[in-house]
Amino acid sequence: xxxxxxxxxxxxxxxxxxxxxxxxxxxxxxxxxxxxxxxxxxxxxxxxxxxxxxxxxxxxxxxxxxxxxxxxxxxxxxxxxxxxxxxxxxxxxxxxxxxxxxxxxxxxxxxxxxxxxxxxxxxxxxxxxxxxxxxxxxxxxxxxxxxxxxxxxxxxxxxxxxxxxxxxxxxxxxxxxxxxxxxxxxxxxxxxxxxxxxxxxxxxxxxxxxxxxxxxxxxxxxxxxxxxxxxxxxxxxxxxxxxxxxxxxxxxxxxxxxxxxxxxxxxxxxxxxxxxxxxxxxxxxxxxxxxxxxxxxxxxxxxxxxxxxxxxxxxxxxxxxxxxxxxxxxxxxxxxxxxxxxxxxxxxxxxxxxxxxxxxxxxxxxxxxxxxxxxxxxxxxxxxxxxxxxxxxxxxxxxxxxxxxx
Numbered sequence: 001x002x003x004x005x006x007x008x009x010x011x012x013x014x015x016x017x018x019x020x021x022x023x024x025x026x027x028x029x030x031x032x033x034x035x036x037x038x039x040x041x042x043x044x045x046x047x048x049x050x051x052x053x054x055x056x057x058x059x060x061x062x063x064x065x066x067x068x069x070x071x072x073x074x075x076x077x078x079x080x081x082x083x084x085x086x087x088x089x090x091x092x093x094x095x096x097x098x099x100x101x102x103x104x105x106x107x108x109x110x111x112x113x114x115x116x117x118x119x120x121x122x123x124x125x126x127x128x129x130x131x132x133x134x135x136x137x138x139x140x141x142x143x144x145x146x147x148x149x150x151x152x153x154x155x156x157x158x159x160x161x162x163x164x165x166x167x168x169x170x171x172x173x174x175x176x177x178x179x180x181x182x183x184x185x186x187x188x189x190x191x192x193x194x195x196x197x198x199x200x201x202x203x204x205x206x207x208x209x210x211x212x213x214x215x216x217x218x219x220x221x222x223x224x225x226x227x228x229x230x231x232x233x234x235x236x237x238x239x240x241x242x243x244x245x246x247x248x249x250x251x252x253x254x255x256x257x258x259x260x261x262x263x264x265x266x267x268x269x270x271x272x273x274x275x276x277x278x279x280x281x282x283x284x285x286x287x288x289x290x291x292x293x294x295x296x297x298x299x300x301x302x303x304x305x306x307x308x309x310x311x312x313x314x315x316x317x318x319x320x321x322x323x324x325x326x327x328x329x330x331x332x333x334x335x336x337x338x339x340x341x342x343x344x345x346x347x348x349x350x351x352x353x354x355x356x357x358x359x360x361x362x363x364x365x366x367x368x369x370x371x372x373x374x375x376x377x378x379x380x381x382x383x384x385x386x387x388x389x390x391x392x393x394x395x396x397x398x399x400x401x402x403x404x405x406x
Contacts, residue, residue, distance in 0.1 A: 001017060001018045001019065002017070002369075003015055003016065003017045003359060003363075003369045004016050004017070004018075004194040005363065006198060006201075008181075008201065008202075008205055008206050009206065009210065010181040010182075010205075010206070010208050010209065010210035010211075011180075011181040011182030011183075011184070011210060011212055012181050012182075012184045012185070012186060012201075012205050012208065013184070013185045013186070013363055013364075013367075014186050014197065014198060014201045014205070015185055015186065015187040015188070015359060015360065015363050015369075016187070016188045016189070016192070016194045016197045016198075017188075017189045017355070017356075017359065018190070018191060018192065018193065018194065019189055019190065019191060019352060020191055021092070021190065021191055021352060022091060022092055022191070023089060023090070023091060023092065023190070023352070024089075024090060024091070024092040024094075024095055024098075024188065024189065024190025024191065024192060025087065025088065025089050025090075025188065025189050025190060025352055025353045025356045026087070026088055026095070026098055026099055026102060026186070026187065026188035026189075026190070026356070027085055027086060027087035027088070027102070027186070027187055027188075027356055027357060027360055028085070028086050028087075028102055028103070028106050028184060028185070028186050028187075029083055029084075029085050029184065029185045029187065029357075029360040029361065029364055030083060030084045030085070030106070030178075030179055030183065030184050031082065031083055031180070031183035031184070031364055032045060032082075032083065032084055032174075032178035032179055032180070032183065033045050033079055033080050033081050033082045033083050033084060033156075034046070034079070034080070034081045034082075034151060034152070034154055034155075034156050035081050035082055035150075035151045035152040035217065035218070036151070036174075036177075036178045036217065037151050037154070037174070038151075039151075040162070040165075040170075041162070041170065041174055042151075042154055042158045042159055042162040043123070043154075043155075043156070043157055043158010043159065043162050043163050043166075044158070044162075044166060044170065044171065044174050045079050045084060045156070045174070045178075046079040046123070046156045046157055046158065047119070047120075047123055047158065047163060047166055047171075048084070048171055048174065048175065049077045049078070049079045049084050049086075050119050050122065050123060051109070051111050051115060051116055051119050051171065052077065052086065052105050052106070052109045053065070053075075053077070053105060054109070054111070054112060054115035054116075054118075054119065055109065055110045055111070055112050055115060056104045056105060056108040056109050056110060057104075057108045057110055058104070058108070059104065061115060064101070064105065067097065067101050068088055068090055068094070068097065068098060068101060071090065071091065071094050071097065072090070072091065073088060073089060073090030073091070073094060073097075073098060074088060074089045074090070075087075075088045075098075075101070075102075076088070079156055080156070081152060081156070081293065082293055082294060083361070083364070085357065085360070086102050086105055086106055087102075087353075087356070087357065088101070088102055089353060092190050092191045092192060095188070095190060095192050095196075095197075095200075096200060099186075099188070099197075099200050099201075099204060100200075100204055102186075103186075103204040103205055106179075107208055111168045111171050111172075113167070113168060116166065116167065116168060116171075120163055120164060120166065123157065123158070123163050124160050124163055124164070126157060127157050127158070127159070127160055127163070130155075130157060134232060134234050134236075134238050134405050135238060135302075135304065138238050138239075138240055138302070138403060138405055139240065139300065139302070140154075140155035140156075141230065141403060142240045142242060142300060142401070142403045143155075143298065145226050145228055145401055145403055146223060146226065146242070146243070146244060146298070146401050147220060147221075147296075148226075149221075150218065150220060150221065151218065152220060152293075152296070176211070179211065180211050180212055180213040181208060181209075181210050181211050181212060182210075182212040182213060183213055183364070185360045185363045185364050186201065186205060187356050187357075187359050187360035187363065188356065189352045189353075189355055189356040189359070190352075217294075217295075219295075220295060220296055223243070223244045223399075225243070225398065225399055225400060225401045226401045226402075227401065227402045227403075228402070228403050228404070229403075229404045229406055230403070230404070230405050230406070231406055232405040232406065234405060236304045236305060236306065236307075237304070237305055237306070237307050237310045237404060237405060237406055238302070238303075238304045238404070238405040239302070239303055239304070239305075239310065239313070239314065239402065239403070239404045239405070240300050240301065240302050240402070240403045241300070241301045241314070241317060241400055241401070241402050242298065242299050242300035242301060242400065242401060243299055243394060243395070243399045243400050243401060244296055244297060244298065244299075244399075245290055245292070245296075245297035245298060245299040245394050246292060246297045246394070247292055247293060247294060247295050247296050247297050248292045248293060248294055248297075248365050249294075249365075250292075250297075252386075252389075252390055252393075253292050253297065254375070254378045254379060254382065255382050255386045255387060255389075255390045256290055256292075256297070256299070256390055256394065257290060257341065258337060258338065258341050258379060258382055258387065259290075259324070259387055259390050259391060259394075259395075260288050260289065260290040260299065261337060261340060261341050261344070262324070262329075262337050262387075263288045263301070263320065263321075263324065264286060264287045264288025264289075264301055265287075265288065265340075265341075265344075266287075266344065267340060270287075270288075271320050271323075271324070272286045272287070272288060272301065272303075272317060272320055273286055273287075275316050275317075275319075275320055276303060276305075276313055276316055276317070280312070280316065282303075282305050282309040282312055282313045282316065283303040283304060283305040283309070283313055284304070285302075285303065285304050286301070286302070286303040286313075286317075287301070287302055287303075288300065288301045288302075289302075294365065299394060299395075301317055303317070307406070310404070310406075314402075318397065321391075321395050321397070321400075322397075324387070324391045324395070325388065325391045325392050325395060325396065328384045328385070328387075328388060329384045329387055330384075331384075334382075334383075334384055334387070338379050338380060338382065341379055342376050342379055342380075345372070345375065345376070345379075346372070346376075349372055358370065
């Protein structure tokens with residue numbers, strides 16, 4: 001069964017795939033995140049995600065949490081640079097209950113001042129805890145380095161100073177400006193006919209007033225490589241080497257995913273892991289990541305090591321980057337790399353919850369689901385020349401930025 005879709009008069013997309021399972025999943029994806037915040041709103045997208053659960057016109061916080069928990073279901077949410085997602089997992093017979101609850105939270109939250117005050121303390125504790133984790137913190141500081149003076153470079157949590165000043169009026173202003181109905185996808189996966197999903201969408205979502213996006217997002221400036229050292233009293237030295245990369249619309253992003261997997265993906269056989277950990281013992285943890293967004297992408301290589309091994313580790317990484325830019329991959333090497341990425345992609349998509357979340361994102365970006373067979377074919381068609389081209393476009397030494405926590 002393929003995904004079925006319709007768009008309501010207010011612009012909200014309804015997307016559903018029927019699968020044979022006693023468990024169903026649904027979510028609402030709102031195309032609004034950290035990058036949509038004004039200067040005085042730093043952290044408000046994430047803060048709203050918290051306080052959405054603290055009361056609606058007909059429910060208090062306890063009733064929201066217990067509505068699905070009472071039937072063994074789960075309700076959660078997350079915020080990224082570009083989106084806010086509320087999602088639920090439950091038994092298929094509770095679909096009506098879950099859909100009604102998610103739409104109630106997304107569109108009828110009341111943001112009681114008392115709950116806002118309590119949640120400020122929770123989020124400030126989260127910020128303090130985050131500062132104790134250099135491994136997590138350095139990724140945010142790196143994005144601030146490569147996207148200076150732009151909300152995209154800000155961390156999602158915000159600052160204590162900003163969070164302490166949030167109020168109901170500011171929350172309402174962000175929602176009115178950024179929770180645009182033509183930038184929303186309701187997506188579900190479960191053993192429910194689409195006719196029923198569509199009928200419930202008419203009941204719970206068709207009455208929502210249209211609030212369509214009138215202004216484009218703030219454009220990102222030109223990227224200029226930066227090097228920075230921040231003094232931290234940590235036992236290990238933490239380092240990120242990285243750059244901007246292809247966005248979600250760029251056809252070369254599939255080759256970039258493969259390149260990332262070869263260099264420092266999740267496998268223990270990645271080139272960086274073999275060089276830094278297995279061959280030299282310089283670093284216990286070395287990894288690379290590539291995240292494409294709507295109009296940019298971020299590629300990073302992270303490693304943590306003893307202070308004495310920082311320069312040697314950095315040198316080895318630059319050697320590996322030069323090797324992938326200059327040496328064409330052998331036929332068998334490339335075949336194994338493709339097979340590994342296809343296997344990882346297939347396993348990730350085997351979860352119906354992951355399938356739902358990725359489909360919601362795909363319909364938001366491409367207005368269609370990303371067909372796995374098509375993705376696999378595109379991976380299969382990547383040549384060693386494609387890898388060389390991408391490596392030289394993205395990973396040339398004069399494009400790299402470096403951030404070190406010493």
